[in-house]
Amino acid sequence: MRPIYFFWIVFAISVYWMAYLYQDFLMNLLIAGLLCVATFWLKDFFGRYIKNEILNSFCCVIVLLAFLIVPLYFVGHRSIGFIVGLDMDSFSSFVDKTKQFIIGIFEYFPVLSSGIKKSLANISAQSIMTYAIHFSSYIGKYSLSFLINTGFIVVFLFFFFYYGRRIYNYILQLLPFEISQSKAVFREINGVLRVVFLTSIINVILQGFAFGIAVVWLGYDGFLLGVLYGLTSLIPVIGGALLWLPIAGYEIYLGNVGIAIFIGVYSLVFIGFVIDNLIKPIIIAFIKQKILKTPLQINEILIFFSILAGFSTFGFWGIVVGPTITAFFIALLRLYQSNFSHKNP
Structure with a gap:
């Protein structure tokens, strides 16, 4: 042997x-x-x-x-x-x-x-x-x-x-690659992780602030509920519903149906859809282009969905693991295309 x-x-x-x-x-x-x-x-x-x-x-x-x-x-x-x-x-x-x-x-x-x-x-x-x-x-x-x-x-x-x-x-x-190739792979992973980290922090602050501002005028502790909403926003799909649904139900119990509808629509449409689904990809794109010194070649929508996939598979920490696996896979594909594929133009 x-x-x-x-x-x-x-x-x-x-x-x-x-x-x-x-x-x-x-x-x-x-x-x-x-x-x-x-x-x-x-x-x-x-x-x-x-x-x-x-x-x-x-x-x-x-x-x-x-x-x-x-x-x-x-x-x-x-x-x-x-x-x-x-x-x-x-x-x-x-x-x-x-x-x-x-x-x-x-x-x-x-x-x-x-x-x-x-x-x-x-x-x-x-x-x-x-x-x-x-x-x-x-x-x-x-x-x-x-x-x-x-x-x-x-x-x-x-x-x-x-x-x-x-x-x-x-x-x-x-690693059995050239140093420059290995650095390119790590650079891609590092960039995606930085995007996810910074985006998560900004998203938590935005959603928590938006909800806290809305409920403080209704007599609630806006700071406490804003912090809670920001933390729950880290949970994809369910997110802030863990907080706004009980509050809306309490307002219905008090007879304030209009306020309950406002809380539900505001949380679902403005926070849940506009901030989480429209503004968040824009934030990802902004961080990619303006904050990172080395621009990434991974689409921000793909990063967004890799966060959702990571959470559904690995739980809370999947928010980090999902984008890493995705970035590593794409970086390897790009490495193969540029260095090992015989079909390069």
């Missing part, structure tokens, strides 16, 4: 066992690496003022962590304050009135009325609180898992920032 064949057999076996050994951390490593690639410009920015590599990398992690921790802390703090100050008598009265309101609506539909009454008979303030406690324990279990994974991502992210350039140069030496 030729030595090279033996090497590849042994190498493939070692890769399998390495993947098996670190399988619980592979996704965390991938997410940390992609975040580092998308935001490595932060390290260059801090490098102008902070020459210590450890402190520089630490500052980069703190800045990124602030985008996640600060909004979640604010929402959690306000939510706990709301729950602690909840008056059970008032809440029970609210539930009873809501049930009567719903039954009153379905009295015009005799076929459905009896079924609705039976469904609402077991609903009370106590049952809702019991369900909320049960649901919170369910959420808490997955939140703990999310926090643990986030902790690993933060640790890996620090090391990626610290060793980033050395890892990048080492990978360039390993």
Whole structure:
């Protein structure tokens, strides 16, 4: 057996066992690496003022962590304050009135009325609180898992920032391409990730601001609901419906049908369609052309749909993974076309 064949057999076996050994951390490593690639410009920015590599990398992690921790802390703090100050008598009265309101609506539909009454008979303030406690324990279990994974991502992210350039140069030496070809592939991936990162931040701010401005005039806490709407906007398809639907339902309960319709139409048409589906691709195109020094050759609509596909396949972190896979595939196709295809003009 030729030595090279033996090497590849042994190498493939070692890769399998390495993947098996670190399988619980592979996704965390991938997410940390992609975040580092998308935001490595932060390290260059801090490098102008902070020459210590450890402190520089630490500052980069703190800045990124602030985008996640600060909004979640604010929402959690306000939510706990709301729950602690909840008056059970008032809440029970609210539930009873809501049930009567719903039954009153379905009295015009005799076929459905009896079924609705039976469904609402077991609903009370106590049952809702019991369900909320049960649901919170369910959420808490997955939140703990999310926090643990986030902790690993933060640790890996620090090391990626610290060793980033050395890892990048080492990978360039390993790949069986010319250095210029490998750099072109990485440049494409880096550009797409930066577009996704910056677009997501701008989109969160725009949608949160638009919703907060609308509801503050209706007597709600515009800042809190704006932050919440911005966070929920990161979830494709469903997004802000998790927030505006309960508010619209509450306004209908109060008898403010016009306000409820306004909230629904405003959220669906202006925020959900105009901002998320029309303005967002424009933002992607603007970032590609004006902010990135090297223009990308990937259509902004394709980036937009790769975010949706990534979320549906990988969950929340698919927002980053989806565009990366798409950019890598297209970069390889372009590399093949320009260097290996015999049909080049």
